[in-house]
Amino acid sequence: MTLFEKIAAGQIPARMVAQSDHWIAFHDINPQAPVHVLIVPRKVIPRLGAAVEEDAPLLGELLLAAGTLARQLGIDQTGFRVAINHGPHAGETVPHLHVHLIGGRQMEWPPG
Numbered sequence: 001m002t003l004f005e006k007i008a009a010g011q012i013p014a015r016m017v018a019q020s021d022h023w024i025a026f027h028d029i030n031p032q033a034p035v036h037v038l039i040v041p042r043k044v045i046p047r048l049g050a051a052v053e054e055d056a057p058l059l060g061e062l063l064l065a066a067g068t069l070a071r072q073l074g075i076d077q078t079g080f081r082v083a084i085n086h087g088p089h090a091g092e093t094v095p096h097l098h099v100h101l102i103g104g105r106q107m108e109w110p111p112g
């Protein structure tokens, strides 16, 4: 099982934010901003580049969830960033697709 499957199964504790039949959302253990939530599909897709055509509705759900959670967490007015890290150059550390929802502070562009 991946780390995030274990969180979804309740084998590893996490501060849950929301969940649906298709995804879970919980606070990152090492937050990079006042709000840092991970939105993780229950289906194990290792990384974005491994997603296939049939994953399109699920990928859409993850982005819709990011927008909804941003409103619920009060960062939609000030702004937020959504990030998906694929592979070593992006700093991916957990091989189970996840969307970072980050906000609550001013961010820089380009990202580091």
Ligand code: 5GP
Pocket: 003, 012, 014, 015, 026, 027, 028, 029, 030, 031, 038, 084, 085, 091, 092, 093, 094, 095
């Ligand atoms: P990545 O670097 O793969 O894009 O993101 C993985 C994220 O998972 C990191 O931001 C890291 O802090 C977070 N993370 C790693 N282990 C745990 C954990 O056990 N619990 C929680 N809540 N987050 C974790």
